[in-house]
Amino acid sequence: MSVPVSIMWFRQDLRVKDNPALNAACDEGKIIPIYIYDTSVPNGREPGGASKWWLHHSLTSLNERLNGHLQFFSGDPEIIIPELMEAFSASGIFWNRCYAPWQINRDKALKASLKESGYAVTSCNGSLLWEPMSISKKDGGAYKVFTPYYRKGCLNAAPPRYPKAPPARITYADVPDKGTSLARLSLLPEVNWDDGIAESWTPGEEGAADRLAHFMDEAACRYKEDRDFPATAGTSKLSPHLHFGEISPNQIWYAIKDKFGDNEDKNIDTFLSELGWREFSYYLLFHFPTLPNRNFNAKFDKFAWRKSAADLRAWQQGQTGIPIVDAGMRELWQTGYMHNRVRMVVGSFLVKNLLISWHEGERWFWDCLVDADIASNTASWQWVAGCGADAAPFFRIFNPLLQGEKFDKQGEYVRTYCPELSDLPNKYIHKPWDAPDEVLKKAGLTLGEDYPEPLVDLKASRQRALDAFSDIKG
Numbered sequence: 500m501s502v503p504v505s506i507m508w509f510r511q512d513l514r515v516k517d518n519p520a521l522n523a524a525c526d527e528g529k530i531i532p533i534y535i536y537d538t539s540v541p542n543g544r545e546p547g548g549a550s551k552w553w554l555h556h557s558l559t560s561l562n563e564r565l566n567g568h569l570q571f572f573s574g575d576p577e578i579i580i581p582e583l584m585e586a587f588s589a590s591g592i593f594w595n596r597c598y599a600p601w602q603i604n605r606d607k608a609l610k611a612s613l614k615e616s617g618y619a620v621t622s623c624n625g626s627l628l629w630e631p632m633s634i635s636k637k638d639g640g641a642y643k644v645f646t647p648y649y650r651k652g653c654l655n656a657a658p659p660r661y662p663k664a665p666p667a668r669i670t671y672a673d674v675p676d677k678g679t680s681l682a683r684l685s686l687l688p689e690v691n692w693d694d695g696i697a698e699s700w701t702p703g704e705e706g707a708a709d710r711l712a713h714f715m716d717e718a719a720c721r722y723k724e725d726r727d728f729p730a731t732a733g734t735s736k737l738s739p740h741l742h743f744g745e746i747s748p749n750q751i752w753y754a755i756k757d758k759f760g761d762n763e764d765k766n767i768d769t770f771l772s773e774l775g776w777r778e779f780s781y782y783l784l785f786h787f788p789t790l791p792n793r794n795f796n797a798k799f800d801k802f803a804w805r806k807s808a809a810d811l812r813a814w815q816q817g818q819t820g821i822p823i824v825d826a827g828m829r830e831l832w833q834t835g836y837m838h839n840r841v842r843m844v845v846g847s848f849l850v851k852n853l854l855i856s857w858h859e860g861e862r863w864f865w866d867c868l869v870d871a872d873i874a875s876n877t878a879s880w881q882w883v884a885g886c887g888a889d890a891a892p893f894f895r896i897f898n899p900l901l902q903g904e905k906f907d908k909q910g911e912y913v914r915t916y917c918p919e920l921s922d923l924p925n926k927y928i929h930k931p932w933d934a935p936d937e938v939l940k941k942a943g944l945t946l947g948e949d950y951p952e953p954l955v956d957l958k959a960s961r962q963r964a965l966d967a968f969s970d971i972k973g
């Protein structure tokens with residue numbers, strides 16, 4: 500009897516270890532691993548520049564792990580896959596589930612048509628600790644608030660699956676390469692802007708495992724205290740690895756529990772609950788699929804956002820004259836990443852002090868972040884804007900000056916990304932506009948020339964935001 504041949508369709512699960520669909524495909528027989536660069540996604544939801552850079556390197560790494568057997572395609576999976584099933588005489592296909600509304604619709608349609616044509620289709624959970632459909636309130640409805648979702652819903656549900664060992668053996672079907680080359684997917688930038696990103700990251704399964712090991716050795720046991728300080732390496736930086744599925748949340752969850760025990764340590768509990776926020780974002784996206792496009796709180800549909808191309812550009816380029824905001828936006832541009840505390844500060848500044856819609860911020864992050872993720876990015880932007888699920892109320896407006904003074908006391912973070920401010924004393928590093936002339940002179944700084952004057956007055960812009968909010972409050 501001949502051994503069955505199946506397609507293993509890699510998507511956001513670019514790894515060999517703890518990959519349930521890959522394990523299942525290998526148990527079945529021979530495999531043909533493929534990756535499709537999906538061109539059928541909704542407008543504006545193609546991966547941004549930084550994500551494409553990451554994807555290229557992650558696929559290179561996965562292909563090496565698969566001994567060069569990964570076949571690459573570009574186009575609409577609903578057209579490509581049925582053609583490949585026939586061309587390869589495959590009997591089935593395996594994939595791990597994705598959760599963006601358009602991915603769910605596409606997969607449902609594809610599954611139905613393949614099954615109708617007599618193919619076996621197997622989909623698995625390879626990306627979440629608890630899939631959104633498995634958690635609901637007692638009345639059957641969906642949670643909208645994080646703490647009960649996580650503490651009552653998730654932690655009382657069946658524990659997450661323990662990570663699987665990689666397949667004992669991967670046998671590749673002997674088929675011709677029908678795909679294109681990775682280079683022809685054109686994921687790398689044509690002009691060279693990626694040096695800073697390349698210096699900061701090692702995409703791929705091995706890079707992810709190293710990052711986790713480093714975090715567990717160096718930072719996990721101080722996570723709760725350190726995670727808010729952007730100049731400290733206090734967080735895991737696993738987000739892009741998680742987004743591309745180079746590591747599963749299950750691997751992280753159990754690596755942490757196995758090392759630190761199942762105790763109540765506040766650092767470990769806080770870190771695991773951050774993974775819970777990732778789960779919550781996917782949960783929200785699944786149950787409220789308009790999350791990327793519409794305000795979760797419809798009251799905000801009437802909000803009078805400002806349109807100012809010049810202010811938006813100053814924000815994007817890290818030229819607002821507010822040091823902690825500019826440092827964050829430059830970190831983003833240079834490394835494809837921004838510290839979580841600073842993401843909240845720059846988000847609040849855009850939406851509240853500049854009164855520019857959260858959609859603009861979300862779009863910019865989508866293009867620049869290596870961890871750009873439809874669930875986490877849109878849920879977090881709505882949270883920052885005050886219109887999201889479990890969001891801080893709109894009237895809580897971060898004061899970027901106080902945030903800088905509290906979380907970057909010595910100004911190390913600002914000095915890293917705004918070197919023109921380096922010689923300012925700590926007292927003025929977060930408010931150069933308050934520095935006396937002789938201090939500015941000594942620091943070699945002319946405001947308005949070397950570094951911008953503040954784009955807005957923090958007090959007045961705060962009041963403007965509160966006034967705009969009071970118009971929709973009732």
Ligand code: FAD
Binds near residue numbers: 773776
């Ligand atoms: P750690 O502190 O080490 O946390 C571990 C993991 O938990 C992260 O890797 C991430 O997967 C998850 N996590 C942590 N915080 C959050 C959170 N608030 N929401 C969801 N998941 C979380 N995260 C993304 O992965 N992609 C995005 O596109 C994204 N956009 C954001 C936009 C804004 C405006 C804000 C305020 C936050 C955004 N986040 C996003 C959440 C958070 O900032 C990042 O996940 C975190 O900074 C990643 O760094 P880390 O891996 O060191 O996190």
